[in-house]
Amino acid sequence: MTDPLTVPAAGAPLGDRVVRFVRALPALAGWRRYAVAFTAGAVAVPALPPAHLVPLLWLAFPVLVLLLRGAERDGRLLRGRAFWTGWWFGFGHFVFGLYWISVALWTDIGRWWWAVPVAVCGLPALLAFFPALAALLHGWVRLRLRLTGVAEALAFAVAWAVLEWLRGHVATGFPWNLTGYAWTAVLPVLQSVSVVGIYGLSLLTVAAAALATTLADGRWRPPAAALVLLAVLAAWGGWRMAGTEGRSVEGVVLRLVQPAIPQTLKWDREAREDNLRRHLELSAAPGRERVTHVVWPETAVPFFPERDGWVTQVIARAVPPGGLLLTGIPRLGLRDGAYTVTNSMVAVDAGGAIVASFDKFHLVPFGEYLPFRFLLPAGMQAVAAVGMDTSPGPGPRTLALPGLPPFSPLICYEVIFPAAVTPAPAVAGPRPAWLLNLTNDAWYGETAGPHQHWAIALTRAVEEGMPLVRAANTGISGVVDPYGRTVGRLALGSTGVLDAALPAAHEGGTPYVQYGDLFFALTLLGMLILIGFFARKT
Numbered sequence: 001m002t003d004p005l006t007v008p009a010a011g012a013p014l015g016d017r018v019v020r021f022v023r024a025l026p027a028l029a030g031w032r033r034y035a036v037a038f039t040a041g042a043v044a045v046p047a048l049p050p051a052h053l054v055p056l057l058w059l060a061f062p063v064l065v066l067l068l069r070g071a072e073r074d075g076r077l078l079r080g081r082a083f084w085t086g087w088w089f090g091f092g093h094f095v096f097g098l099y100w101i102s103v104a105l106w107t108d109i110g111r112w113w114w115a116v117p118v119a120v121c122g123l124p125a126l127l128a129f130f131p132a133l134a135a136l137l138h139g140w141v142r143l144r145l146r147l148t149g150v151a152e153a154l155a156f157a158v159a160w161a162v163l164e165w166l167r168g169h170v171a172t173g174f175p176w177n178l179t180g181y182a183w184t185a186v187l188p189v190l191q192s193v194s195v196v197g198i199y200g201l202s203l204l205t206v207a208a209a210a211l212a213t214t215l216a217d218g219r220w221r222p223p224a225a226a227l228v229l230l231a232v233l234a235a236w237g238g239w240r241m242a243g244t245e246g247r248s249v250e251g252v253v254l255r256l257v258q259p260a261i262p263q264t265l266k267w268d269r270e271a272r273e274d275n276l277r278r279h280l281e282l283s284a285a286p287g288r289e290r291v292t293h294v295v296w297p298e299t300a301v302p303f304f305p306e307r308d309g310w311v312t313q314v315i316a317r318a319v320p321p322g323g324l325l326l327t328g329i330p331r332l333g334l335r336d337g338a339y340t341v342t343n344s345m346v347a348v349d350a351g352g353a354i355v356a357s358f359d360k361f362h363l364v365p366f367g368e369y370l371p372f373r374f375l376l377p378a379g380m381q382a383v384a385a386v387g388m389d390t391s392p393g394p395g396p397r398t399l400a401l402p403g404l405p406p407f408s409p410l411i412c413y414e415v416i417f418p419a420a421v422t423p424a425p426a427v428a429g430p431r432p433a434w435l436l437n438l439t440n441d442a443w444y445g446e447t448a449g450p451h452q453h454w455a456i457a458l459t460r461a462v463e464e465g466m467p468l469v470r471a472a473n474t475g476i477s478g479v480v481d482p483y484g485r486t487v488g489r490l491a492l493g494s495t496g497v498l499d500a501a502l503p504a505a506h507e508g509g510t511p512y513v514q515y516g517d518l519f520f521a522l523t524l525l526g527m528l529i530l531i532g533f534f535a536r537k538t
Helices: 014-027 030-043 054-069 079-097 099-127 129-144 149-167 179-185 193-217 221-241 272-283 311-318 378-382 412-416 448-464 511-515 518-537
Strands: 248-258 293-295 324-335 338-348 354-359 407-411 434-439 468-472 477-480 486-490 496-503
Touching: 014 054, 014 193, 030 054, 030 079, 054 079, 054 129, 054 149, 054 179, 054 193, 079 099, 079 129, 099 129, 099 448, 129 149, 149 193, 149 221, 149 518, 179 193, 179 448, 193 221, 193 448, 193 511, 193 518, 248 272, 248 468, 248 477, 272 311, 272 496, 311 324, 311 338, 324 354, 324 434, 338 407, 407 412, 412 434, 412 448, 434 448, 448 468, 448 477, 448 511, 477 496, 486 496, 511 518
Parallel strands: 248 293, 293 324, 407 434, 434 468
Antiparallel strands: 248 496, 324 338, 338 354, 468 477, 477 486
C-alpha cells in the first residue's frame, strides 16, 4: 500500500508536491494524521501576538478541514477520528501558545517543579477539548447535510466560533488567544470588534481561512471573495478611524509607574520597603508638575492598609497637588467572623485617605483561589498564592473621582473577558468613559504572555469605544485610544514612567457596548443561511 505522504521525486515541480500533499491529507491515518494536526495547530500560533503572522491561519485551518474530510467511512462519521484530529490540533495550538504559563512556577521551582508538566501539557490538554468538540460538531453537520466546498468551510467556521465562545464562558472561562486577536496589529480590520466583538471577528477570520480548502477542489472564487470581504472590513475600519487622532480629555495628565520589580522580590519581606520606595522615587521623577493623577500597578503596595495604617500616609507622598494616586493593594476584611483578603485598587488623596476602592471580581483559578478546596487533601491547599482563597468583589463598577471622567477598573486578567469589563448598560449610574487595567505580569518574564495580555487589553478598548490605561509592574504599561492606537507605552522589562494625556472616548459608544454578542449571533445566523444556500446549490 502506498504511503499517502509519499511525494513525487525530488525533481518534480513544487506545485505538484503541494497538490499531492493536500489531496493526501484526508487519507492520513494513525500517528501521521495526528502529527500533522498537532503541527497545524502549532503553525497557527505565530499568527497571534506577538508575531502577528496572520497568513499562517490560511495554512493551519485548511489543513485541519482537509484532515476532517477523512473522518468518515461509507457516509458515516468516524467520531473518534474527528474528535482526536481536533484534539491534537488544539493541543499543538495551546502547548505552543500558552507555554509561558509554566514560567510562573520557576519563581519557586524547588517547590513547584512537579507542576511544570501540568502547566505545559495539562492545561493545553483540557483546552484542546474545545477544538475537539468543534471538529466533532463540524463532522456531524457536514455528513448530516452532505456539505461540500463553501458550505463545508463555513460550517467549520461556525463550529469553531461557537466552541471558542463556550471556551470563554464555561466554568470560569478562559478566552485567551482567540483567533480574532491575530488582527491586533492590523487596526483597520480590528475595528470590526466594535460591532461583532472578538468572537465575531474570530468567526469571520476562520471562515476566510477555511475557504482556502476550495482551492484543493480547483475553485478560486470563494477564497478570493473572502479576501475581498476582509478588504472591505479594513476599508470600513480605516474610515472609522479617520480624523480621530489627538482627541484627549482636557486637564488630565496621567503618570504610569512601571517599577519592574522581579517576582522573586515582589513579596519578599525584607524587600517590601525597598519596593515601595522605588514606586515613590519613580512617581517623583522630573515632569511631575504637569501630572494630575499617578497610577501604580496591581499589588504595588505590599502591605495591608487595615493592618499597616501608616502605609497610606507614606504613599500619599506620590499624590500630585489636587490629584489622586490609583494603586493596586491587597486588603483585609472580616466576614462571618473570619478574615478575608481581596486583590484591590484604591484611590488615595494627598491626606492619605482612601476615597474609593474596587475589589477584583474575576479571580485566577489556582493563583488566587483553589477550586474545590474542600475536596483536596490539606497538603494541596497551599497552592493558592496567598495561602488562603482571595475573596471576589461584587463585579464591574464605575468609579467617579475628582478630576477624572468616570472609569471602570480592571485588575489583571479581568480585561480578557469581552462584555464583562464594564457594568451592564441597564445598571443605573454614570457610564464609564475609560478603562483602567492594573496588572502584574512579572510572573511570566519576557515571554509571549505579557505581549498577548497587552493585545487582548487593546482589543477591549476598541470593543468598548473607550481609551484604556494600563499600569503593569514589569510591562507592558501604556495608554491606548478607543481605536486601538497606542498613545504611549513602556517596553516589557523596562523601568520608568509614562506621562500621557487621557484620550477621549468614541462619541456615542459602540454597538458592541449596547448589544453585546447580538451581532455575533446574527453573523452566525447569516453564515448558517449561507451554508443552507450553498448546500442546496450543490
